Amino acid sequence: MAHRILICDDAIFMRTMIADILTGAGYEIAGEAESGLQAVERYKALKPDLVTMDIVMPDMGGIDAVKAIIAVDPDAKILMCSAMGQQQLVVEAVQAGAKDFVVKPFQPARVLDAVKRLLGE
Amino acid sequence: MTDPRRARYVALFAAESRSLLASAQRSLSNWLDAPAEQGPAEEIFRALHTIKGMSASLGFDDLTAQVHEAETVLAEVRSGEKVADHRWLSSLEEILDRIAAGAEQVIAAEHADDGDRKNDGGGRKAQVVRVDLDRLDGLLEDLGALVTARQELERHAMRDGFSPMARSAVAMSRRLDALQDRIVHVRLAPLGEVLERLPSLVRDLARQLGKDVTVDISGEDLEVDRAILALLPEPLMHLLRNAVDHGIEAASERTAAGKRPTGRITVRARRERDSVVVELADDGRGIDREAVARRAAGKGLLEEGVALTDDGLLAILAKPGFSTSDKVSEISGRGVGLDTVVARLHDVGASLALTTVPGRGTSFSLRLPTRLGIVRALVASIGEERYVMPLTHVNELVAWEPGESRQEGGRTVIEVRGETLPVVDLRRLLQYRGGAAPERRPAVIFEAHGERIALLADQVQGQVDAVIQPMDRPVGLPRWITGATVLDDGHPALLLDLASVV
Numbered sequence: 371m372a373h374r375i376l377i378c379d380d381a382i383f384m385r386t387m388i389a390d391i392l393t394g395a396g397y398e399i400a401g402e403a404e405s406g407l408q409a410v411e412r413y414k415a416l417k418p419d420l421v422t423m424d425i426v427m428p429d430m431g432g433i434d435a436v437k438a439i440i441a442v443d444p445d446a447k448i449l450m451c452s453a454m455g456q457q458q459l460v461v462e463a464v465q466a467g468a469k470d471f472v473v474k475p476f477q478p479a480r481v482l483d484a485v486k487r488l489l490g491e
Numbered sequence: 492m493t494d495p496r497r498a499r500y501v502a503l504f505a506a507e508s509r510s511l512l513a514s515a516q517r518s519l520s521n522w523l524d525a526p527a528e529q530g531p532a533e534e535i536f537r538a539l540h541t542i543k544g545m546s547a548s549l550g551f552d553d554l555t556a557q558v559h560e561a562e563t564v565l566a567e568v569r570s571g572e573k574v575a576d577h578r579w580l581s582s583l584e585e586i587l588d589r590i591a592a593g594a595e596q597v598i599a600a601e602h603a604d605d606g607d608r609k610n611d612g613g614g615r616k617a618q619v620v621r622v623d624l625d626r627l628d629g630l631l632e633d634l635g636a637l638v639t640a641r642q643e644l645e646r647h648a649m650r651d652g653f654s655p656m657a658r659s660a661v662a663m664s665r666r667l668d669a670l671q672d673r674i675v676h677v678r679l680a681p682l683g684e685v686l687e688r689l690p691s692l693v694r695d696l697a698r699q700l701g702k703d704v705t706v707d708i709s710g711e712d713l714e715v716d717r718a719i720l721a722l723l724p725e726p727l728m729h730l731l732r733n734a735v736d737h738g739i740e741a742a743s744e745r746t747a748a749g750k751r752p753t754g755r756i757t758v759r760a761r762r763e764r765d766s767v768v769v770e771l772a773d774d775g776r777g778i779d780r781e782a783v784a785r786r787a788a789g790k791g792l793l794e795e796g797v798a799l800t801d802d803g804l805l806a807i808l809a810k811p812g813f814s815t816s817d818k819v820s821e822i823s824g825r826g827v828g829l830d831t832v833v834a835r836l837h838d839v840g841a842s843l844a845l846t847t848v849p850g851r852g853t854s855f856s857l858r859l860p861t862r863l864g865i866v867r868a869l870v871a872s873i874g875e876e877r878y879v880m881p882l883t884h885v886n887e888l889v890a891w892e893p894g895e896s897r898q899e900g901g902r903t904v905i906e907v908r909g910e911t912l913p914v915v916d917l918r919r920l921l922q923y924r925g926g927a928a929p930e931r932r933p934a935v936i937f938e939a940h941g942e943r944i945a946l947l948a949d950q951v952q953g954q955v956d957a958v959i960q961p962m963d964r965p966v967g968l969p970r971w972i973t974g975a976t977v978l979d980d981g982h983p984a985l986l987l988d989l990a991s992v993v
Contacts, residue, residue: 380537383503383545390496426540453544475547 373489374400376418378409378435379451380427384474388422388451391478392485406430410438413446420488423468425452425459433463440467447488451476497549504545505598511538512591513687517708519584520690524705524753526575535583536565542594551597554590561586581698584691624717627678634674635958641667642955642979678718682760682767683711685723689731689758696735703742703753704735710760713767715859719841723769723859726832726843730771730855731756733829738775738853748850750774763858766883772854778847783807805845809833834970842990858990868957868976870984871935871948873917874925877984878948879957879976884937884989888951891934905945907936915992916947920969939990946992955979959986 375397379385385402393399400418403409407430413421421439425432432450439446450463450471460471470484515538522531543558564586567573575583641664648657690706697704739745739754746752760769780799787793787807799807807813811830833843841860847853860866860883868879889907896905896914903914918928934945957976974986 381503381507381541381545383500383507384541384548386503387500387548424544426537428537453540453547474544475550 372396372398373419374398374416375485376400376403376409376412376416376421378403378406378412378421378427378432379424380404381424384424384451387476388481391476391481394478395482395485397485406432406435406438409435410442413439414442420447420449420485422449422451423463425450425463433459433466436463436466436468449481449484449488451481500549501598501601504549505594508542508545508594509591511542512587512594513683514538515587516584516687516691519580519587520694520706520708522575523577523580523694526577526580529569532565532569532575535587536562536569539565539590542590546594546597549597554593554597557590557593561590581694584694588691622677624721627674627717630674631678634671637667638671638956638958639977639979646979675716678716679714680717680720681711682713682715682720682723682769685720685727686711686758686760688724689727692728693731693735693756696732697739697754700735701741702735702739704739705753705755707755707757707759709758710767710769713760713762715767719859722835722841723857726836726857727758727769727771729829729832734771734773734775734853738773738777740776744776767859769857769859770854771857772852774852777849777851778804778808778845778853779849780804780847787813801845801847804847805843808845809843842988866957866959866986868955868986869935870952870955870978871917871933871946872950872952873921873923873948876921876923877952877978877982878917878987879955879978879984880935880937880946880987880989882954884939886936886938886943889934889936889945891932891945891947892930905934907934907945910943912936912943912945914945914947918947918949920992937989939992944992946989957984957986 375392377385377388377392377399379388379402382404385404389399389402400416401412403412405427409421409423409427409432410430412418423432423436427435430438432452436448436450439448444467446467448463448468450460450468451474452460452463452471453474463471469488472481472484515535518531518534518538522528522535539558539562543555543562546555546558561583564583568575568579573579644660645664648654648660651657686708689708693704693706734756735754739756740748740750742752745754755774757772758769759772760767762768783804784793784797784799784807787799787810788795788797790813792807792810792813793799797803809829809832811828813828813830836843836857842858844856844858845853846856866881866883868881869885870877870879872878891905896903898904899911903916904911905914906912914934917923929949932947932949933951934947935951936943936945938944955978959974959976971988971991972985973988973991976984976986978984
């Protein structure tokens with residue numbers, strides 16, 4: 371069965387682009403979230419195999435969402451997706467429990483690489 | 492770019508970046524009201540950051556760099572390094588404007604690249620299609636003809652009783668209702684498309700005039716017909732110019748009057764029955780009634796010593812060529828006059844009202860119809876001539892006999908259940924010269940500008956869905972005739988705008 375992935379980003383644009391990259395490689399989109407709060411709720415409800423997480427979002431940013439998700443599931447596989455200029459926050463996110471990060475603009479190969487690695491494929 | 496996917500990304504980018512920039516501009520306008528706040532900085536940052544991510548993903552490198560730079564400027568204040576004062580906020584405003592322009596440029600360039608390539612259609616999201624307004628107008632015209640035909644069919648069906656054909660006619664009518672609703676909906680657009688541009692406009696005006704003004708906008712989600720929306724910028728600009736130039740006082744004058752030094756303009760839209768009302772209010776000095784009255788008297792427009800009501804004041808101000816300002820400033824001197832504004836509003840069935848309080852400010856209400864084209868209307872006649880009037884203004888019908896009216900304060904009035912209402916005779920209004928009026932006549936009680944008025948007709952024939960056709964206005968046509976329609980028997984009737992009859 372295909373791995374199920376939750377996409378968290380406040381821009382429909384980004385969610386669409388990430389979904390295109392992932393479905394193109396045969397992954398299933400478990401769901402989408404447009405804020406940190408939604409990300410945490412959807413994680414609990416959908417139990418996805420992997421989460422892609424934006425950092426700058428309204429109603430709880432990505433880093434607090436990572437902390438909240440790791441608190442309920444220490445093994446959660448979270449891939450941070452951030453725009454340039456947020457390096458400091460990426461470090462913080464990794465300390466909070468995120469497993470890897472990719473930087474926008476996304477290169478599909480780079481995104482898929484990180485996803486495969488995290489899923490142990 | 493031949494990737495059909497890219498077209499979809501660009502469309503999403505266009506929609507999201509426009510909406511994010513509009514919200515950033517709103518945040519900035521709140522920030523200008525309270526420069527010590529940190530919230531707006533975060534909101535603007537989030538918007539810019541999201542735009543940057545999208546822009547970078549599409550390879551819009553110049554725009555990405557531009558947004559990145561704006562983030563850096565914003566960082567100075569977010570980190571507490573710098574304090575957001577007015578000058579800094581103004582420069583941020585310019586930066587946002589430049590980003591908006593930059594975004595429009597790359598979107599336009601992409602569309603030019605695109606040619607007429609078809610959308611891939613396989614999107615997971617709702618697709619947005621741009622349609623030429625002319626085509627929508629064509630659709631409305633066809634629908635109009637259908638609605639007229641349907642009324643004729645319904646008339647025959649009614650005589651026919653419950654035959655299969657009559658039942659089919661009723662079923663078709665219902666589908667037509669639904670279709671009519673859908674077409675009217677397709678034409679709707681949010682007021683925000685016009686209102687969101689106002690704050691930066693007012694700030695520009697204020698800067699030029701050396702005044703300090705903040706703007707508050709609300710109700711931008713309300714929708715009106717696109718054709719009406721397209722007419723709005725001009726009157727709003729006119730009223731805003733006047734508010735900033737003549738309404739809002741200089742900071743020193745405001746302080747001396749015990750007001751806060753920064754002037755405030757609010758633009759609030761709200762729904763009222765079938766209309767949307769846009770209220771534009773300033774907290775300035777108000778309009779000087781006496782000065783207007785004196786000037787009007789000097790021009791022979793008004794008798795000496797007459798006190799002006801708010802409606803009277805508006806009527807005078809809307810007279811062609813009337814202006815109270817002795818020195819026409821560069822700002823308000825340009826553009827169209829209030830007379831033109833009022834006339835254009837009337838043309839689409841909209842109206843304007845005014846309230847002003849000395850020292851407290853002035854408020855203009857624009858009442859806009861939400862939909863064009865088809866109105867539920869009452870058919871009334873004088874002799875053989877028939878007229879239609881939109882039901883939105885009509886409250887009730889009462890029977891009237893000559894003995895029931897009396898003179899009071901120079902006008903004819905009647906009592907309707909204890910309420911004294913002014914009477915307007917449609918015969919006199921139309922200068923009708925045909926046969927005599929019937930003894931007993933119906934009075935259409937309608938509401939205009941907060942007042943109830945009785946309009947006497949010879950006969951009332953019922954209700955119709957009137958399909959309103961715009962018409963070339965012959966010279967001398969009264970302004971309260973705003974359109975024409977074809978009734979179900981094929982005869983034409985003129986549309987009366989009840990709000991401007993009085």
